[in-house]
Amino acid sequence: MFPVLLAALLLLAGGGVARAENALEQVRERGELVIGTDATYPPFESKVGGRLEGFDIDLGNQIGKELGVKVRWVNSAWDGIFPALRTGKFDLVMSGVTITDERKQNLLFSRPYFLSGQTLARRRGDRRIGSADDLPGKIVCVQQETTGQTAAEKRGLPPESIRKFETLPEALLAVRNRQGDVAVGDLPALRDLIRKGYPELEVIGGVFVQENVGIVADPRSGDLIRGVDAALQRILDDGRYGRMYALWLGEPLPAADVARLNGLAAVGGGGVDSGSAFTIRWDLLQNALPLLLRGAVTTLYITGLTLLIGTPLGLLVALARLSGFRPLSTAAAFYVEVIRGTPLLLQIFVIYFVLPAVGISLPAFVAAVLALTLNAAAYIGEIFRAGIQSIDTGQMEAARALGMDYGAAMRWVILPQTVRRVLPPLTNEAVALLKDSSLVSVIALTELTRVGRELSTNSGSPITIYLAVAVLYLAMTLPLTYLVRRLEDRWQPISRPRAKAVAAKP
Amino acid sequence: MTTTTIPGSPTNGSGPPVLAIRDLHKSFGKLEVLKGISLEMREGQVSVLIGASGSGKSTLMRCVNRLETPTQGTVRFRDTEIGPANLTRVRREIGFVFQRFNLFPHLTALENVTLAPRCVLGAPAEQAEREARELLEQVHLSAKADNYPAELSGGQQQRVAIARALALRPALLMFDEPTSALDPELVGEVLEVMRDLAAEGRTMLIATHEMGFAREVASHVMFLHLGQILEEGPPDQIFESPREARTREFLARVLGP
Numbered sequence: 001m002f003p004v005l006l007a008a009l010l011l012l013a014g015g016g017v018a019r020a021e022n023a024l025e026q027v028r029e030r031g032e033l034v035i036g037t038d039a040t041y042p043p044f045e046s047k048v049g050g051r052l053e054g055f056d057i058d059l060g061n062q063i064g065k066e067l068g069v070k071v072r073w074v075n076s077a078w079d080g081i082f083p084a085l086r087t088g089k090f091d092l093v094m095s096g097v098t099i100t101d102e103r104k105q106n107l108l109f110s111r112p113y114f115l116s117g118q119t120l121a122r123r124r125g126d127r128r129i130g131s132a133d134d135l136p137g138k139i140v141c142v143q144q145e146t147t148g149q150t151a152a153e154k155r156g157l158p159p160e161s162i163r164k165f166e167t168l169p170e171a172l173l174a175v176r177n178r179q180g181d182v183a184v185g186d187l188p189a190l191r192d193l194i195r196k197g198y199p200e201l202e203v204i205g206g207v208f209v210q211e212n213v214g215i216v217a218d219p220r221s222g223d224l225i226r227g228v229d230a231a232l233q234r235i236l237d238d239g240r241y242g243r244m245y246a247l248w249l250g251e252p253l254p255a256a257d258v259a260r261l262n263g264l265a266a267v268g269g270g271g272v273d274s275g276s277a278f279t280i281r282w283d284l285l286q287n288a289l290p291l292l293l294r295g296a297v298t299t300l301y302i303t304g305l306t307l308l309i310g311t312p313l314g315l316l317v318a319l320a321r322l323s324g325f326r327p328l329s330t331a332a333a334f335y336v337e338v339i340r341g342t343p344l345l346l347q348i349f350v351i352y353f354v355l356p357a358v359g360i361s362l363p364a365f366v367a368a369v370l371a372l373t374l375n376a377a378a379y380i381g382e383i384f385r386a387g388i389q390s391i392d393t394g395q396m397e398a399a400r401a402l403g404m405d406y407g408a409a410m411r412w413v414i415l416p417q418t419v420r421r422v423l424p425p426l427t428n429e430a431v432a433l434l435k436d437s438s439l440v441s442v443i444a445l446t447e448l449t450r451v452g453r454e455l456s457t458n459s460g461s462p463i464t465i466y467l468a469v470a471v472l473y474l475a476m477t478l479p480l481t482y483l484v485r486r487l488e489d490r491w492q493p494i495s496r497p498r499a500k501a502v503a504a505k506p
Numbered sequence: 507m508t509t510t511t512i513p514g515s516p517t518n519g520s521g522p523p524v525l526a527i528r529d530l531h532k533s534f535g536k537l538e539v540l541k542g543i544s545l546e547m548r549e550g551q552v553s554v555l556i557g558a559s560g561s562g563k564s565t566l567m568r569c570v571n572r573l574e575t576p577t578q579g580t581v582r583f584r585d586t587e588i589g590p591a592n593l594t595r596v597r598r599e600i601g602f603v604f605q606r607f608n609l610f611p612h613l614t615a616l617e618n619v620t621l622a623p624r625c626v627l628g629a630p631a632e633q634a635e636r637e638a639r640e641l642l643e644q645v646h647l648s649a650k651a652d653n654y655p656a657e658l659s660g661g662q663q664q665r666v667a668i669a670r671a672l673a674l675r676p677a678l679l680m681f682d683e684p685t686s687a688l689d690p691e692l693v694g695e696v697l698e699v700m701r702d703l704a705a706e707g708r709t710m711l712i713a714t715h716e717m718g719f720a721r722e723v724a725s726h727v728m729f730l731h732l733g734q735i736l737e738e739g740p741p742d743q744i745f746e747s748p749r750e751a752r753t754r755e756f757l758a759r760v761l762g763p
């Protein structure tokens with residue numbers, strides 16, 4: 001039922017930009033060219049004062065002019081950018097995208113418009129890293145699903161030593177915070193970012209992998225790409241390209257570049273049409289499933305660990321809030337309100353990226369579990385508090401009247417009853433936590449959602465992957481709900497008599 | 507028990523003092539509920555508190571074991587003045603039976619009785635259980651030892667509550683309207699148990715609206731009116747020839763025409 005619904009939704013959501021062999025014609029009719037970009041990549045694209053700017057932005061606008069249409073830019077997260085293109089959200093993607101054979105399987109590229117390459121950034125003076133040969137044994141930070149990641153992987157590094165971040169700045173931040181040793185990324189982007197905001201880092205060596213940057217379209221937009229190629233040729237020839245280059249790269253265009261770009265004109269292309277992005281492709285699952293399952297295990301592990309620590313912690317929070325000692329109850333209330341009043345995503349960021357500023361630099365896994373635990377403890381604390389307060393005051397009085405101290409009364413009388421009462425809301429919290437744990441993917445943990453997003457980027461059939469991810473989440477949450485219903489049944493005598501109460505005298 | 511008693515008849519309570527209350531006041535905010543109560547109970551004495559609803563009977567008893575904190579005045583239990591420092595220890599020696607039973611619903615009848623001996627006195631499981639079974643026998647509930655409170659009638663629950671209160675061998679038993687929450691046909695079985703306890707010579711302080719029972723078991727009756735003991739004396743005197751008009755009015759109302 002649910003997968004069907006999801007499929008229907010995805011189909012409906014697909015009705016953005018038209019997708020057909022006559023894409024160029026449709027763009028002209030519309031009078032608007034929609035280009036997707038991830039504006040975290042200066043000097044190619046970044047958002048400054050609410051406006052997008054950069055080399056790609058200027059170039060894209062010029063291409064629009066050549067095609068006789070206005071350009072509308074859509075700022076979009078990198079790891080969803082190709083599925084969005086494939087499902088018709090944009091006509092083109094311009095985001096400093098490197099042309100690779102893998103990408104050419106599902107995407108169509110223009111001719112190269114920029115010569116780039118991968119390079120390294122380290123903490124200033126960190127002599128352990130001098131060239132790409134020094135990468136083994138180091139923690140390497142990259143932006144996920146970029147050619148930086150590919151370059152690192154091609155070096156044969158073990159997967160666990162590669163930390164994948166949502167944006168390149170986050171990868172640099174991790175290196176600066178000593179959560180990683182070295183960042184791999186495009187030379188122009190790395191140089192620009194470091195110049196503007198990371199004086200503690202430096203670019204080392206030259207380019208160790210040569211790369212060509214191109215404009216991306218859906219495989220079925222062949223005529224549009226031909227139009228783009230023609231426009232690029234004119235922009236290269238009449239000198240506009242050189243001016244943009246000087247403006248954004250901060251140095252004159254190397255004399256040989258135009259000739260080299262012209263020589264590489266055949267590098268683009270690709271885009272074998274592998275069918276609609278909405279077709280479910282079971283063959284994809286064979287390769288994807290082991291990876292997805294490993295992601296699911298990570299998700300379970302993080303969630304389980306969080307619950308294991310967060311539940312007793314939550315109980316302590318509840319006891320502190322109910323304590324008669326004012327400073328303690330105020331502190332607990334403050335803690336709960338702060339956690340409940342701020343987004344979990346922000347809490348994760350603070351613990352991973354901001355704590356290092358005061359000298360606490362945590363590995364991603366520890367930071368993830370810590371953030372989730374602190375978050376869950378606040379919510380679980382409220383559940384326990386409500387549970388304890390729902391126990392009739394006569395229970396505490398009866399226990400105290402028997403000479404039990406507060407602790408004993410809690411331990412033997414109040415809490416056993418509370419546990420039974422809070423079990424349903426606690427399970428809801430566990431289910432919510434399992435889903436919320438997907439947020440830790442922002443600090444480079446490859447849990448289930450993250451694996452799904454990575455796979456969908458290059459798979460050509462995002463819907464297949466997303467459906468599999470949904471099914472895996474259900475496979476984890478449904479048993480949990482079922483288990484608790486069973487437990488509740490077993491503890492029934494407390495809430496309801498097994499048999500009708502006997503009124504007769506014994 | 508050291509006092510000698512005549513089984514079945516009220517004791518006159520001539521033993522050593524167990525409870526001494528001096529000038530006890532209790533206010534809830536602006537409302538003064540107890541306005542200077544003084545009373546004394548000796549070992550083996552059965553004192554009954556009567557009075558209209560809201561006169562302060564429950565509050566008085568709850569001030570004794572400090573489920574409520576008195577605003578003013580002292581409560582002495584045997585040789586100790588009850589205060590925060592000795593509270594948990596003194597409470598063990600004062601059994602309290604609530605109007606609404608307050609049994610622990612997650613424990614069986616037997617476990618309700620063994621809980622306090624085990625976790626307050628640290629009694630070994632075996633011994634606590636043996637004694638609990640004897641107490642359940644005493645309240646005629648041996649057959650229900652393994653039932654949960656929800657599976658018992660109100661009368662049965664209150665008898666378990668009495669057994670629970672007895673488990674710590676208290677020197678004083680307090681009952682706060684133990685039969686008020688019961689269906690009329692269940693009142694008798696609880697009063698019967700209490701009658702037995704009185705006959706054993708237990709020291710008991712009872713708040714009740716059961717006048718027949720009060721007259722039968724009490725060695726001393728106190729009439730509480732608006733937070734003060736308006737009249738007190740032996741049951742015959744209070745019930746036959748009350749001196750105060752208020753007492754007469756109250757008795758006329760509860761006993762009917």
Ligand SMILES: Nc1ncnc2c1ncn2[C@@H]1O[C@H](COP(=O)(O)OP(=O)(O)OP(=O)(O)O)[C@@H](O)[C@H]1O
Nearest residue numbers: 534537539557558559560561562563564565566683
């Ligand atoms: N916790 C409390 N807060 C405020 N007022 C209270 C509280 N407990 C009792 N009272 C008030 O104190 C007065 C005496 O109450 P109490 O329960 O002692 O009377 P009672 O003689 O036991 O009556 P009943 O026969 O109905 O049980 C009542 O007016 C009641 O409303």
Ligand SMILES: [Mg+2]
Nearest residue numbers: 563564565683
């Ligand atoms: Mg009362």
